[in-house]
Every structure is written in C-alpha cells, then in structure tokens.
Amino acid sequence: MATKDEISIFMAAAFPRSQFIIVEAGSKSATVRRPVTPDDLRPGDTVSGPTMMALADTALYVAIHATLGITPHAVTSSLNINFLRRPASGQALLAQCKLLRVGRTLVVGEVAMYSEGSDDPVAHVVGTYAIPPSRAAAD
Numbered sequence: 001m002a003t004k005d006e007i008s009i010f011m012a013a014a015f016p017r018s019q020f021i022i023v024e025a026g027s028k029s030a031t032v033r034r035p036v037t038p039d040d041l042r043p044g045d046t047v048s049g050p051t052m053m054a055l056a057d058t059a060l061y062v063a064i065h066a067t068l069g070i071t072p073h074a075v076t077s078s079l080n081i082n083f084l085r086r087p088a089s090g091q092a093l094l095a096q097c098k099l100l101r102v103g104r105t106l107v108v109g110e111v112a113m114y115s116e117g118s119d120d121p122v123a124h125v126v127g128t129y130a131i132p133p134s135r136a137a138a139d
Contacts, residue, residue, distance in 0.1 A: 001027060007065045011058075014072065020058050028099040030063035033116070035092045047087040047122075056081060056111040056125040059095035064107055064129055067099060073132040077106070080126050087122040088115040095125075105131050 002010075004025040011018065023031040032055060040051040057076055064074050087093060094116055099109040111125040 001067060002065045002069050004066070006070065007062055010065065010070050010072070011062070018058075020055065022062055023094070025062055025066035028063065028067050028102065030059050030066055030095075030097045032059040032062055032095045032097070033092050034058075034095075036087070036089060041089055045089045047089060047093065049081070049083065052083070052087070052093065052113060052123055053079060053081055053125075055093055055095045056097075056113060056123070057127065059097035059111050060099075060107075060109045060125075060127045060129060063097040063099050063109055064131075067102055067107075068131070071131065073134075074107070074129045075132075076127060077130045078126075078128040082124045083122070084124060085120060085122050087113075088118065091115040091117060093122070103131075105133075107131060 007025050008022050021033045023033050034055045042048040094114045095111050097111045101108040107129045112121045113123040
C-alpha cells in the first residue's frame with residue numbers, strides 16, 4: 001500500500017501539469033478532485049467528456065497505488081463511461097473510486113463522479129487496469 005502523500009509525490013513527478021488533487025486514498029478506494037476551468041468546457045458550457053474520462057482514469061490509478069503500492073506501469077485496458085447528467089460548469093468535479101476486484105493481473109473498479117456540492121452523480125464509470133507482470137509476480 002502507498003499513502004496519500006506518497007501517491008501525491010509520485011503523481012506530481014509523473015504528471016507535473018496535472019490539475020488533479022487527491023482528497024483521499026485508502027485500500028481499494030480513492031477520491032480525486034479536479035477544478036473545472038474554461039479550457040475544460042465544450043460548446044454549450046458543459047464539461048467535456050475527455051476531462052471527465054481523465055478524472056475517472058486518474059481516480060482508478062490512485063486507488064490502485066493505494067492498494068498495491070506505487071505501480072507506475074499499470075495501464076488502462078478498458079474504460080466505460082455513462083454520462084448521467086450535465087455537470088455544473090462552475091464547480092469542481094469529484095471522482096469517488098471503489099475497486100471491485102483486485103487480481104494478480106487485472107484490477108476492476110468503478111467511479112461515481114459528482115459536481116462538487118451535489119449529491120446527484122454526473123457520470124458512472126467502470127474501468128479495468130492491467131497490472132504489469134513484474135508486479136503480479138511479486139504478489
């Protein structure tokens with residue numbers, strides 16, 4: 001397992017331009033926050049799908065680090081997003097991830113995404129990460 005601080009240090013080095021903030025990171029879970037800027041909006045003043053997908057993917061990656069330790073070569077093998085409602089363009093997004101299965105070679109998780117301050121989810125995401133063979137062999 002890696003701590004929130006250890007993951008934050010790793011993520012800042014690996015993704016120096018990232019705007020994601022790790023709110024919580026624990027065994028099989030993570031909450032990640034991302035401010036929404038004008039650059040994240042598409043026509044109609046709604047948050048773009050790629051912005052939301054990147055947030056969900058990051059939440060999964062953080063939860064994996066919190067569960068398995070820093071695993072830099074873990075890669076997304078599938079990501080399915082259901083957009084449920086329009087996020088608030090003036091509010092940060094919160095992604096709450098729960099890992100459903102942590103196997104030797106694959107990790108499956110789900111992410112519920114919210115506009116900050118709202119209880120209604122704006123997206124539901126299911127993703128799978130492939131764990132590198134060197135990490136799987138160590139387990």
